Amino acid sequence: GQYDVLVCTTIIESGIDMPTVNTLVVERADLLGLGQMHQLRGRVGRSGQRAYAYLFHPQDKVLSEEAYERLKTIGEATELGSGFKIAMRDLEIRGAGNLLGESQSGHIASVGYDLYCQMVTEAVSEMKGEPIKQPSEIKLDVPSDAFLPSDYVSKEELRLEAYRRLADVTTQEQVDDIRTEWEDRYGPLPEPAEALLMVGRLRAECHRLGVTDLQITSQQARLAPLDLKLSQSTRLKRIAKGAIHKEDQRQLVVPIPRGQDPATFLTGFLQELFPTE
Numbered sequence: 001g002q003y004d005v006l007v008c009t010t011i012i013e014s015g016i017d018m019p020t021v022n023t024l025v026v027e028r029a030d031l032l033g034l035g036q037m038h039q040l041r042g043r044v045g046r047s048g049q050r051a052y053a054y055l056f057h058p059q060d061k062v063l064s065e066e067a068y069e070r071l072k073t074i075g076e077a078t079e080l081g082s083g084f085k086i087a088m089r090d091l092e093i094r095g096a097g098n099l100l101g102e103s104q105s106g107h108i109a110s111v112g113y114d115l116y117c118q119m120v121t122e123a124v125s126e127m128k129g130e131p132i133k134q135p136s137e138i139k140l141d142v143p144s145d146a147f148l149p150s151d152y153v154s155k156e157e158l159r160l161e162a163y164r165r166l167a168d169v170t171t172q173e174q175v176d177d178i179r180t181e182w183e184d185r186y187g188p189l190p191e192p193a194e195a196l197l198m199v200g201r202l203r204a205e206c207h208r209l210g211v212t213d214l215q216i217t218s219q220q221a222r223l224a225p226l227d228l229k230l231s232q233s234t235r236l237k238r239i240a241k242g243a244i245h246k247e248d249q250r251q252l253v254v255p256i257p258r259g260q261d262p263a264t265f266l267t268g269f270l271q272e273l274f275p276t277e
Contacts, residue, residue: 013039019047029055030067034090037074038083065158068185138206141215142263146195152186166200170207175200198263205270216262225250232273239272 006012006021013036024044029037037055045051055071057063063071073089122132153159162182169175179197182189189197206214206223213224228236228245236243242255254269256262 010036010040012043016043017046018043021046022049022051024051024053026053026055028057029071030057030061030063032070034070034073034086037070038077038086041074065155065185138203138211139213139215140199140203140206142199142202143216144195144199144261144263145192146199146263147192148196149190149192152190152193166196167203169200169204172201172204175204195261195263198261198267202263202267202270205267208276209270209274214266216256219256219258221254221256221262221266223252223254226252228252235273240269 010032021044024040026032026037026040032040041053044053055074057067057071069089073086077086077089125132148159148162150159153162162178166175166178169178175197178200179189182193202214206212209226211223211226213222215222226245227250228247233245236245236252240254244253245251246253254266256265
């Protein structure tokens with residue numbers, strides 16, 4: 001069959017309406033901004049038929065961090081009405097500048113858009129004399145050499161973003177996704193990064209069980225609040241000798257075997273004591 005093909009520059013993004021077009025191919029999408037890619041993608045699928053947008057970048061060239069984030073964002077924002085989400089992500093990638101001044105470089109690029117908005121909201125509430133609502137947090141005191149080395153993730157803002165994402169995890173699947181992303185962007189994980197992910201897995205288990213306080217001192221861990229059913233109390237005696245459940249304090253004290261990483265041991269212990277159904 002024969003097909004009509006239009007070859008052009010990004011000028012096509014400026015409101016051209018061709019309802020019968022169902023396929024878009026963009027070369028060197030890594031050079032385009034988020035707004036451009038969003039507008040270009042909107043040139044197809046303007047009728048009832050299914051449409052496709054293919055955005056290509058050279059395989060033999062390493063993407064910059066900003067280009068990677070832009071392509072990742074446009075690939076994830078596929079639902080109807082995703083323009084606002086894309087705009088917010090673009091704001092986070094490029095930075096919003098000084099809030100009250102003319103400068104176009106501010107702290108938002110270092111802390112991330114979500115945390116930046118939270119900090120501004122808290123500052124405004126404090127100036128108004130209003131109580132600051134603190135989000136529920138899980139307090140983890142785990143002695144571990146867990147961090148992202150600067151020679152693995154060179155930019156400070158990227159390390160801060162990674163720490164923030166890992167601090168917000170609630171499931172093991174989210175930790176798996178973060179691990180896959182780190183390996184894809186930065187390469188094989190060094191030992192401190194592996195340890196950091198394991199702390200993230202422990203945090204996810206605490207979230208699943210409702211534990212808000214975990215402290216490790218003198219080769220033992222204290223977890224609270226934590227309630228045990230009769231069957232779980234029986235299982236506790238079998239899998240962790242010396243463990244004590246203080247029912248009145250809703251606290252579980254667990255000895256950590258010498259030579260074992262606390263985060264790794266506790267994650268496996270909690271998964272065995274409280275298996276997912």
